[in-house]
Amino acid sequence: MTQTATPADTATSEFEHEPVPLSHRKSLFTVSAVWFGFPMILTNAVPGGLVVAMLGFWPGVGAILTANAIMFVYVSLLSWRAGRTGKSFALQATETFGTAGYAIASGFLATVVVGWFAFNTGATGASLSGAFGWNETLVAALAGLVFIVVTYLGIRALSVLGAIAAPLFIAAVIIAISLAAQSHNFSAVFGYKGVGGGAMSFGVAVTAIMATFADSGTMTADFTRWARTGKQAVAATFTAFPVASLVAQLSGALFVAAGAIADPAANGGNFAPLLTGTHNVLLDIFLFAFVVINLGSVCTHCLYNGALGWSHLTRSKIRVLTLILGVIGTLVAVLGAWHYFVNWLVLLGVLVPPLGAVLIADQIILAKRNAGRPEQRVRWTALAAWAIGAGAALVTHFFTPVLSDAVVGLVVGTVAYLVLEQFAYAKETTR
Template sequence: MTHPTEQHGLDEEFEHKPVPLSHRHRLSSVAAVWFGFPMIITNAVFGGIIAYNLGFSRALLAILMGNAILLAYVGTLSFIAGSTGRNFGLQAERTFGRKGYAITSGFLASVVVGWYAFQTGLTGTTVHASFGWNETATIIGATLVYTGVTFIGIRALSIVGMIAAPLYVVLGLVALYLIGAEHSLAAVFHYGGLGTGSMMSFGGAVTLVVATFADSGTMTADFTRWSKDGKSAVYATLTAFPFANMTAQLFGIVIVCAGAAAAPATQGGDFMSVLTSHGGFLSAIALVFVFVNLGSVCTHCLYNGAVGWGRIAGKKMRTMAVLLGLLGGLLAVAGVWSLFLNWLNLLGVLVPPIGAVIIVDQIFVRHYSYDDDVPNFRGSAFAAWALGALAALFVHGMAPWFSEAVAGMLVGAVAHYVLSQGAMREVRQRNGLL
């Protein structure tokens, strides 16, 4: 059976209804969407910053824990998506209400557009610093390319992932080979970091790992709704967390622990300068790498934003991709990427409880398979989100050694479960389970 198409001949994106089983994609295609997403230079930066603060062994443990949390969190949301075919907006609607979902979905869709703007701006900054190209012109060109790829749809994201992941691994290994010629890689395992002088706690490091994918991880349904079933959606997520995400972070950890990072406190394990400093063919490949690597992030985030705002505004994903893509490009030219740390702090506190509330609601309270009436607003879900966010803020200020992301998830989940006890009994009676 052929896929339904829109007027321009591209496949339907199902912004406003679940993806029918007849139009789901094979596992390798969905996995490529997620597998290629974390294989980005930004993860090498973060991995290196964590190693600089905590040392090799503690940094390795922090990213292991962070990725385990992401697998459980994103994997469960993906299972629901693959089982139902619903995108994040439709998923959030069942938990937060027919009108209430617009608050959570709109918030997250705006956050990912901010990430898109940041990474588009970073493209211009990186290319200017490495190759001397005009920064503004590069940002404008990147905006047009990234928006055009997103316009094609989910299949384009799959292709980008198939290119981005192998290219990252190959060039990362090349960078390590070049570094090994000047630094002893055997010293990596003994790197102690800043020790007691570190401003980053272990819990803060775990939060950083979770926060980097808290937004698109919560919106994973936009990607994994294309899976054949829930189990396939989990397998697709598994390729990202822990495998792709940890691989990308490990390159940064090794580079910093080997003493080869130019500015480990701020740029972590960024290995772009290692590639470009050798000039010639390697420098040309590095230029392609910048656009493919950062383009992978930008297209994924813009897709999330376009699907989310498309659902809210009653528009097609492609219409919103063009509008948001151009808006993000303008923000990138204006220098919004300088607000980077503010975005991370916002994500770590406010986003994880949203997904935790959805998980509890659709696994334990109102199962995703139930066909119940949905109110305009579900107060218990919003209250649980607020309590989770407050708990995360408290941990951030009073107990920084613990992970604020984990605190927000746990409190949000428990709060929604407790607040929904009465509703749970009614739902079970209605569905003949009591």
């Protein structure tokens, strides 16, 4: 049985178990601020710089543009559906995977994004420790607590943080460019040939760009369900993919191509070190605010995704799960375990696009045919199509690296679902 908010608490409700009613939807600015401030982060500059380091400037930029075009179409379709229905990712998944089957899809993604929360909380401690020599463990613990509090406040707090994080990132890029230009030649960036020597294919580069936000991109409904219409949900998505995402990734690409990043094959486009060592108090204060707010943006968004998903799974409240999952994620960060599972998180990200493809195929491509479809406990065609798409992505990842495993998973997942549904529909109509 689903829970509904009472009139007394709807003003502060996050609508964990029901669609957001039209009376409680937010403005386009608010929803856009939530998404806009999410991808424009330091950890999104890293893959942008990495693919340019591996491929060279123009091929790397081509991979960045291709990945963002795919992400825009992919996330916009899911957002459009969310804006029209007000349903969260968990509620969307319930329609497609079944009232019990959705737990596999929703539980998987809600857990992966908590892993990203832990990773970026740990990265906050490491970044500030490297910049100022502070105790990494203590800083990560304090940062985790701050991020939990912001997430606890709900979607409005995320929009405020996003509205601050995005311009702060742009200011950081401008300052870093001015500092790097004193010893590096930015006029040579267009001719940068990279250091990869063919170690990365174009397809792998596209996947590397997509993987960072495949998880939360698939869970976009958790944010865009607050939009007043499907069109406004798509408009909010556009501010993230391609706009904010491109700003972050092309910034990382620019610093790498200018030779301003030490060991770009390992560090990607992480330009934070350029802001350190100046012995300028004002710049040190700025760097502290930038790291905390910028990484705090991705941490709070990921924790919100995870808490919303698990609150629906456990029939609890999002704020209760925010505390529980936030403490768990912070402990993982404090213990240093975040160092060891980033590669696993990226690999798990390969399994996510086929899941979103099944949602799109079911709720958009086949929407008219499925209108009025009765609830089912488990929809095996959806789970099977996800498995087929994910299997194809994994095979591509390990055996055909010249292709993009994320794109292969998207295409195969979509086709598999449409084929399985056609067989199931034909079988049903011939009875």
